[in-house]
Amino acid sequence: MEYTPCEEIESRISKVRDLMEKASLDGAFFHYKIDYFYLSGTMQDSLLYIPIDGKPILFVKREIGRARRESPLENILPFRSLKDIKPYIGPVKRVGFQLDVVPYNDIVKIRDLLGDMELVDVSPMAIEVRKTKSPFEIRIMEKAASIAKKVYQKVPEFLKEGVREIEVGGMLESYAKSLGHEGLLRVRSLNYEAYTWHIVSGRTGSVVSQSDSPMGGFGLSPAFPVGASMKKLKRDEPILVDFGICYHGYQVDQTRMYAIGSMPELFEKAYHVCRDIHYRVLDKAVGGESCNDLFEYSKRLAKDAGYEAYYLGYNPHKVRFLAHGIGLELGELPFVAPRRDYPIEEGMTFAIEPKMVFPKQGACGFENTVLMEKGGYRILTNIDEQIILV
């Protein structure tokens, strides 16, 4: 088990503070665990307060002993109720809260406790800082990618006629966990869960779900309506495996295609187009083109290859992104999507996933988690890129 080094935490806090200062904040509360883990090193049940001057304070409900072992912060204090924190917060006028994720009642309780103040959404600042990964974070993502590689090497063993999508998902998860995969991906959303993954085969690949993904899958019930289903695998149909891996909180995401017997020509051709788009967009990204332009470029490539109607889903269910940043959360900066007028910078990690969905027939796609480096990119998920036939 690995803890976040002190200098790592100090550097992160200093970067968030710079943004807080620009926004004229007197301090900020981090109550949502992804961000306070990033800024403190622990996910024990806590509330992190960063004043604009002075030392951050981590108030821990449970369990403070573990929080003190995991976090290099100096001020780690117990708290049972919000009243316990009041003496530690100086007079404040403009205060940051994670307004995009923290429930209304929780925000109001703190505001009522501390008196009248202006609330500012501090989440964009935390997200901004998280978008560039440190060498420490990249090393953890490399470890996640090495688990992913082993898991994908195992896929062919699990693919047999008559086996259900969800059984394949379960076996992959079981094997992945034995290697250190933590079982969940995390999404900054009230309602979205990343579970049971997209193991979709044949026609289920064309089923759209509530998830923001070109293909969704049936899932298991109206209460779990995404991803792998009870459908049995058949011969000669496309099997898409989009299975994210999480190690020490850091995620990598990847997609490969399989078939039992043969891959129908429609999907084989589309797969090569996806792979081509993936690499051509990456090459252009190195040049510093904006994410918006990269997105439009990928659409042109798909159109020129004759796949406009299927690229990133079919109408009216197309999704509006080609790549999403990835790290502690499944969707973070950068997004290769419309209106994102920034380039992909050195140190950013992202999952690029050109996919084609053919109504009532199925889906196909190709995806890697990629690190942008100085003068080039590096594919972290270094997994066999061919269609695998079993």
Next chain:
Amino acid sequence: MEYTPCEEIESRISKVRDLMEKASLDGAFFHYKIDYFYLSGTMQDSLLYIPIDGKPILFVKREIGRARRESPLENILPFRSLKDIKPYIGPVKRVGFQLDVVPYNDIVKIRDLLGDMELVDVSPMAIEVRKTKSPFEIRIMEKAASIAKKVYQKVPEFLKEGVREIEVGGMLESYAKSLGHEGLLRVRSLNYEAYTWHIVSGRTGSVVSQSDSPMGGFGLSPAFPVGASMKKLKRDEPILVDFGICYHGYQVDQTRMYAIGSMPELFEKAYHVCRDIHYRVLDKAVGGESCNDLFEYSKRLAKDAGYEAYYLGYNPHKVRFLAHGIGLELGELPFVAPRRDYPIEEGMTFAIEPKMVFPKQGACGFENTVLMEKGGYRILTNIDEQIILV
């Protein structure tokens, strides 16, 4: 795959409306999916509006075709942005929102759209209605329990010296999913996730975590600090398996004890005390005693048996509940806990889990999901109650 019947949805909405009327609400928005699933039958990405008079409207972002198949509601409309809903909402003064879970920004956006209004927390009303299960819901929970039974019968096969806790968890999950288990339990909380479950062995059973549970486990990293860990199973140590099952969104929760070789006497004795407390509290619950009194009674039983220091954890980490309601969420009404001055009523389902934790030695416990019926109770998780030695 099973859909929620129309009369079921109508009855639920009518009950929530009664409570809304008592609270003088003009209408209520349900944005958190557990409650809108309960009230509509679908978990597609939606926003449910229930006016105090007139028909509920389900606004669906994605995917409306599935929402229309799954939900018997008449008014199911597409929406892309909040502006789309405005024409459908009459003049309102007092409006319900799920203020305990919906993010601050989301609430403020709707309030700004619709004009000045008084915000009321409607979550307690939804939770109140959900506490009593219908025959339809009970049938689904029985199915979940039948999956749990099969999964627990499989546990002994997976317990071998040198196998890691997380490997056991993974194999159980994989098997459970093949039977229809949906892989996640759901908790009404910003930060709490129910994952990888409590497979704890020997000393890891005494490790406290951020979770509100007497025992927590190490988990896999500071970013996933709960439940099964990389620790290998040994001979002659207590192995606690607390593995929840979810079917069509409905959960059952249970705990049993295992050992490879022999169970140390300390844990064997404590197990029988747990089982005794479990049954004696259930017998008293049938008499209509309040949950607060049941909790105190269980503490007296533990004390009289000489286990005061270990019952529901050790100081200062004791938890303050013996049982939690269970259904679509892992912690719902009723709670057998201090200050809960209501009885357990007919139709309520709850997980009762007396547990003992011995510092630095391990944990032991016994848990079932139980349905209160007229004049008695019924254990849904009808699983072998003996300690299993392999």
